[in-house]
Amino acid sequence: MNDLLTFIDRSPSPFHAVDNLCRELAEAGYTRLSESSSWQLAHGGKYFVTRNGSALLAFRIPRAGFTGFLFSASHSDAPTFRVKENAEMAGPDGYLRLNTEGYGGMLCAPWLDRPLTVAGRVLVQAGDAIETRLVYVDRDLLMIPNVAIHMNRDANNGYKYDRKSDMVPLLGLGKDTGAFRALIAQTAGCTEADILGWDLVLAPREKGLVWGLDNEFVSSPRLDDLQCAYGCFRGFLAAKDSDSIPVFALLDNEEVGSLTKQGADGTFLSDLVDRICAALGKDRATAVANSFLVSADNAHAVHPNHPEYADPTHRPVMNGGIVIKHGTRYATDAAAQAVFTALCRQADVPVQHFFNRSDMAGGSTLGNIANAHVSMNTVDIGLPQLAMHSCFETAGVKDTDYLVKAMTAFYGACLREENGRFTLA
């Protein structure tokens, strides 16, 4: 559990999450590839490649030939607020605030009255080149203050938060002097004039923690979806060799619809399949037909105070195992469910099922979107959690290990389908 919380704490932005995993892959002997160079892939080789610095693919080539790909996909981003270009807002009344825009469908209330800072990347002029530098301002820098109950008597009566007025973080007292830009430049190790662009987001400062009568819960920022990313990554590293190519995918921008070059609706997965098949002389259609995708994005546990929001017969509980997600906005079908369930049985991992209550639309995720580019059997899964899209979410302490075990089994499987008949070994 500490390892998960350390990873999340060190990953305040998608760029940091990808950077942390890249470092671990390099230490584990994986070779870094670049999308802008041609690839020499060897049987038995281990590789990774990033796109935009916020999406990552890691894979291994089996020693002999390969039949297809075993993918997992999770996402690196989380709902937050993005810092605008002209960030400082002086006033009213001597206050200095930071101008931000909402990113994704966050719960607003949890962001109030919490120490915050900024994290992300800065593009910097460095001689003739433009360099990317990761930035994390490691101090309590910002707060979005609530309005006192005496001034907003409706605060507890279904108050509607306005992002442009209620959700503006307070930075300090004083005039717009460019101090924020100077702070970012100092953190990035450059001058203010050298900053050519930034992708900076607000990040809560609280660290994740384990709590409850029997320490059964874990709460942290960004459990959706770094908990799944972590579990899939551990499983990817631990799995034995199979006759398929295991691919760990961490994609960006799921919270805003995935329609970016580094999102599930971009070509990152599809380009990888093309390049590997071309490099190893494999027919693409055959390889994809022998492939499987586990789309891993957190799921809703039954809420203790609002059990009525859960479907009457599908009620995932924390520490109850991996949730298979069903419904029209998910890619799961009976075939993918069956394969994944059989793998979990082999790994001695419990599964539970999520359907939306029949009058609720629910959310969407990566599976369907990825399938529009590389179409294969896909199961949508997640770990059960509370308070999804809060900036401090809650899950069960046991479920991450269940995901690691299941993904270790998945990535080590020799999966075949022949006209509706599946074999796993």
Ligand code: ZN
């Ligand atoms: Zn998610």
